[in-house]
Amino acid sequence: MLRRSLLLAAAVLTLAACGQGAQKAADADAPLIVGATAVPHAEILEHIKGTLAAQGVNIEIKVFNDYVQPNTQLVEKRLDANYFQTKPYLDEFNASRSADLVTVAGVHVEPLGAYSRRFRSLDQLPDRAQVAVPNDASSIGRSLILLQKAGLIRLKDPVNPLQTLRDIVDNPKNLRFRELESATLPRVLDQVDMAVINTNYALDAGLKPKTDALTLEGADSPYVNYLVARSDNRTDPRLEQPPAELNRM
Incomplete structure (x- = not known):
């Protein structure tokens, strides 16, 4: 399950980086700043950091010990994306904070x-x-x-x-x-x-x-952990059509 999580995380982060590339063309080396909780999200990101760097995608991982700040800082554009939450949690955050954060792709399920x-x-x-x-x-x-x-x-x-x-x-x-x-x-x-x-x-x-x-919770849990971005950095067309590698996982 962990290997699958790592592969999916690598794929979705590569997609996110593509979307960021359209907006950061003036600074191609700018890192993708991703907020995550320490375990296992930040660990997964650290594990794939080198692989992504070899593909020309540099990520900067910002670790949080709560669920509110990763979304708050994403809204404030202090992060480019975050990786820690389920869709119901995101929906509740958006509703309570009048925010407009959006899912990019589901990565893995963490059973409660x-x-x-x-x-x-x-x-x-x-x-x-x-x-x-x-x-x-x-x-x-x-x-x-x-x-x-x-x-x-x-x-x-x-x-x-x-x-x-x-x-x-x-x-x-x-x-x-x-x-x-x-x-x-x-x-x-x-x-x-x-x-x-x-x-x-x-x-x-x-x-x-x-x-x-x-x-x-069983393997049928609907609470998938998502990579999340803002609506203003999720519109790159390359994010709308995942590559074949993602579809085969």
């Missing part, structure tokens, strides 16, 4: 998982267990859908990605929820019974999703 230091299975969760979940609009809905699929709760709409805690219609274990910033969730894992954590933050904290998660 539920983790615990106290219990080894969901069956062991006690009544009134305290569960920490991300507090941004797209991630909370995604977390609740994960917990519904695990049989812990039932939602008013089983597929709506923007549900809130108010949309829980059945909670047999009387789980108590704490909404926290995504980046803080690994740090509170010792203080709660379970936490739903984005994979990039889980990996950064040394957690292994496949072995440590009590429940994990």
Whole structure:
């Protein structure tokens, strides 16, 4: 999966660089400045940096530890693109900030998982267990859908990605929820019974999703991580028709 991610990242970044070339013809050596969260996004970019440089595409990677600044700085034109987010998160950001960021291409899926230091299975969760979940609009809905699929709760709409805690219609274990910033969730894992954590933050904290998660999104997850740009630097025609190499992946 990682090899596929690297190949796709290389392809989409090459496409993005082509689009930037139309706008930066006066300075062909200007780097493509890409914002990313540390793990695995910045790691992927670092891994393909040399390959892209050999193709004449120089990228400058700016690492962030939150989800807001990569989009904010892209809007402010301090970045050319970013790579860390799903489409529902992007849609929510655009709506709440009156922004006009757009997806360039999907790269890979990072499964959301539920983790615990106290219990080894969901069956062991006690009544009134305290569960920490991300507090941004797209991630909370995604977390609740994960917990519904695990049989812990039932939602008013089983597929709506923007549900809130108010949309829980059945909670047999009387789980108590704490909404926290995504980046803080690994740090509170010792203080709660379970936490739903984005994979990039889980990996950064040394957690292994496949072995440590009590429940994990499947390969059919619709939450693809995208390379994102602004509408004003996404209009190059070479971005509209991906090359055959991308289509074969």
